[in-house]
Amino acid sequence: MDKLVIEGGVPLSGEIVISGAKNAALPILCAALLTGEAMTFSNLPRLKDVATLLKLLAQMGVRVTPDSGEAVFLDAKDMDNPCAPYDLVKTMRASILVLGPLLARCGEARVSLPGGCAIGARPVDQHIRGLQAMGAEIQVEQGYIHAKAGRLQGARICTDMVTVTGTENLMMAATLAEGETVIENAAREPEVVDLANCLVRMGGRVFGAGTDVIRVQGVEKLHGAAYAIMPDRIETGTYLCAAAATGGRVRLLKTSAASLDSVIDKLMDAGCDIQLARDAIHLQAPARLKSVSLRTAPYPAFPTDMQAQFMAINCVADGVATIRETIFENRFMHVAELQRLGADIQIEGNNAIVRGVAGLQGANVMATDLRASASLVVAALAARDETRIDRIYHLDRGYEDMAEKLSRLGARVWRV
Ligand code: EPZ
Numbered sequence: 001m002d003k004l005v006i007e008g009g010v011p012l013s014g015e016i017v018i019s020g021a022k023n024a025a026l027p028i029l030c031a032a033l034l035t036g037e038a039m040t041f042s043n044l045p046r047l048k049d050v051a052t053l054l055k056l057l058a059q060m061g062v063r064v065t066p067d068s069g070e071a072v073f074l075d076a077k078d079m080d081n082p083c084a085p086y087d088l089v090k091t092m093r094a095s096i097l098v099l100g101p102l103l104a105r106c107g108e109a110r111v112s113l114p115g116g117c118a119i120g121a122r123p124v125d126q127h128i129r130g131l132q133a134m135g136a137e138i139q140v141e142q143g144y145i146h147a148k149a150g151r152l153q154g155a156r157i158c159t160d161m162v163t164v165t166g167t168e169n170l171m172m173a174a175t176l177a178e179g180e181t182v183i184e185n186a187a188r189e190p191e192v193v194d195l196a197n198c199l200v201r202m203g204g205r206v207f208g209a210g211t212d213v214i215r216v217q218g219v220e221k222l223h224g225a226a227y228a229i230m231p232d233r234i235e236t237g238t239y240l241c242a243a244a245a246t247g248g249r250v251r252l253l254k255t256s257a258a259s260l261d262s263v264i265d266k267l268m269d270a271g272c273d274i275q276l277a278r279d280a281i282h283l284q285a286p287a288r289l290k291s292v293s294l295r296t297a298p299y300p301a302f303p304t305d306m307q308a309q310f311m312a313i314n315c316v317a318d319g320v321a322t323i324r325e326t327i328f329e330n331r332f333m334h335v336a337e338l339q340r341l342g343a344d345i346q347i348e349g350n351n352a353i354v355r356g357v358a359g360l361q362g363a364n365v366m367a368t369d370l371r372a373s374a375s376l377v378v379a380a381l382a383a384r385d386e387t388r389i390d391r392i393y394h395l396d397r398g399y400e401d402m403a404e405k406l407s408r409l410g411a412r413v414w415r416v
Helices: 022-034 048-059 093-106 125-133 164-174 190-201 233-245 258-269 304-315 333-340 370-382 393-398 402-408
Strands: 004-007 013-017 039-042 063-066 072-075 108-112 137-141 144-148 156-158 180-184 205-207 213-217 226-228 249-253 273-277 280-284 320-324 344-348 351-355 364-366 386-390 412-415
Touching (some): 004 370, 013 402, 022 048, 022 190, 022 233, 048 063, 048 093, 048 393, 093 108, 093 125, 093 144, 125 164, 164 180, 164 213, 190 205, 190 226, 233 258, 233 280, 233 370, 258 273, 258 280, 304 320, 304 351, 304 370, 333 344, 333 364, 333 370, 370 386, 370 393, 402 412
Parallel strands (some): 039 226, 156 180, 364 386
Antiparallel strands (some): 039 072, 063 072, 108 144, 180 213, 205 213, 273 280
8 A cells, every 4th residue: 555755844935837727627537428429528537436437437338538748539329238337336435426317318327326535425416316306216225326317397496405406416406307407505616617528518408507506498408518527626725725725926827726626715815815717726835824704605705625734734834724614514534634743733613713823733643534645745745744644545545646746745655
């Protein structure tokens, strides 16, 4: 099992290119199931989760042709196995995103329940309820979702809570339904908008993506298209935190601050000087960060996927910060590991009180989930001496070539 070894204390400097967004690529690749014509996707991040999804689509009968670059061609014309088996779904919960497209395109689907993960139970009841409202018959037996439908019917759906993949599943299913579907309390995340833009490129009639009411007018069929995945805002935020925590000065290319306002604001409150260019972000960290409290919530508020990374910079900031996690019930797994590096954190329910310390000391720590791993990397880069991070397969799920990108920024990091 690979480990990451980091010799901390080096201010990051230089520039790197940000990859395509994992949480846009996953639903957009599933959209290929909605048409029998070829799709071309570019700016795909080379990630474990993307590879897993391509394997899942291939075993359904989708023809997957990687080209030399970071593009991939998908052709679902001969898709003949509308099934997502447990052994693939258990490693990548976002596989649930095939459910809506399969029902819309071939009227049936057998999808393993994703099951929970380190950060929470992660139920999919909203996905199921919305598809039932569109006329699907769904039973859950032996850990599988068995779904059948004639042509889906447009419906008015209001989800109980804001759900990103729930909104995405229902939006995809609605593109081929009979009549109009209205999704209220819809997720407004930029990745939802990226998916909607791809569906429109395929001939879908989707309106209001990015607001909390999305209208979809069903069409008979969708046609093939080429689409470039948006930049990864969470990867962007992660490297900004790494630069901030090490007192560095970095430039991130092929990315946009437009979808990161809440994170940029908090980094500025912490004392960072941030300059925005058309598709680049420049950050100059202060000598000592100021503690900044935050509360996670659906977009455009502070993203839960940046909570762990921002906690790491509060560990070495001047002052006390309160971090409140409102989306997932168990997203403080990184706290115990940060404490091993010398952090001063108290958990009170879904609040973490972080008191900045003069410095962190390297130690052996263990990654527990994707963003917790990123938080440990940020802290290790700021810590003195050497930190060894175990189970970094979590990192590989969501960060392309992280060790190489950090090395390019001057970090002393080795993968062993
Ligand atoms: C997406 O997960 C992201 N994953 C997550 O990123 C992200 O943390 C999350 O949205 C919140 O922004 C992808 O896009 C692939 P939700 P998702 O449905 O869609 C509850 C990462 O690190 N809920 O918006 O699974 C749920 O338990 C990952 O890249 C239900 O109760 O999250 C949670 O408390 C981690 N029933 C809340 O809603 C449902 O049917 C929000 O979950 C659906 C959700």
